[in-house]
Amino acid sequence: MFLSALYRYPVKSCQAQSLVTSAVDLLGLQGDRRWLVVEESNGRFLTQRAWPRLTQLEASLGPTGQLLLQTPGQMPLEVAVPGVDDDLRGVTIWRDTLRVPDAGDAAAAWLSELLGKPVRLVYCPQQRARYLPSGYGLNSDRAAFPDGFPLLLIGQGSLDELNRRIGRDMEMLRFRPNLVVQGAEPFAEDGWKRIRIGDLTFRVLKPSVRCILTTLDPGTGERSADREPLATLKTFREREGDVLFGQNLAADGAGEIAVGMGVEVLE
Template structure:
């Protein structure tokens, strides 16, 4: 088995960035989901669930201190990592955080593109959100993810789903960080600890899926037949939702690279 794809999502619910290698830090992949769009009035996070056009937002790191934003029919915008002079209280699911606001220019740019008043915020490495203690240790943190620092999907699992649905589906619909090839479909369901290259991970929780996979990541259009969610509901439904992929927590920090060997430890 080997790591066949590596994805980073600098902006939560923005487009993904395929990488050949990336370091990890205390919050996950370096630069992953460190930016988030929130409603201006409430500070609540926005995602493709309620703002499908976010799929068309391309957010790419330019060095370590600048984010480059592009979107259809919008001018390119360079956003520097903000300092702590303007802080904003934000909400992501049941968690709250006070984080730096990226300023008026970025807010206006995003509000114009998304058609609603919003703000852009950044999460410094020294902050981070505590992972649910039902699955993590005290002090294990994540960025603006939906709960965990890493998401893994087996390539064979997607291949099996594609066969069941009967048409191609891009892996980016499911927004994983790590894609593993060389295993049987859904083999990741039984893993407890794995090693990718020199980095060890605990496999802590199946990933429950929402409506985002029914959105084409390249057009931001919903599938009228609600696929692949309807097919997943037919055979991947369990207590608490429908599951595809596994959430991981790294034991330490290190480097990840496409092609790295994957070993099941437990």
């Protein structure tokens, strides 16, 4: 088995960045989902679930961590990383509330134009990161702005089996993984507890619960009329009302991983 793809999403719900190598830190892949778009009025987070226009947001990171925003029809914008205590704004992501630095008026205006709604852009420094959902992981584990966990892994064999059942190919990026592993049987990752990639070990914490976002074409933002792949997943991957695909992970320590590295199941 080997690591066949690496993806990060600098802004939650933006386009994926395909990586060859990545540093891994306490919050997952370095630079992954450290930025978040929130409603200006109440700080509630926005995602493609309700705002498919976010599929057209391309975000990349510069050498000092600065954010470059691009989308068709608007001039690119570079956004500096705010200080840990700069212009703190209360935000809500699912059941979590936290105070994080606001990225400034220029970024807010740029994103408000994209979405046609007053929004703000916020940043999550490691010092202000969230705890994981109760009952999962260690007390030292943290997450920035993913739905709940630092990393998401999916086996290529699992997607291949899903596509076989659907009868057409669905893009891996519909499921927004960080790590894609090739060479395992379909859904083998369901049985893993600890794995090693390079010099780093990762703990498998819980299955990923899937939602309507998977029915959006990651390139166009258009929703599939037949509700695929969610419709087929529900026929064989539903457990107690949740549709499961992929596994959430946390890393033990920091290091670097790269596409092509072997993946070893330790437990």
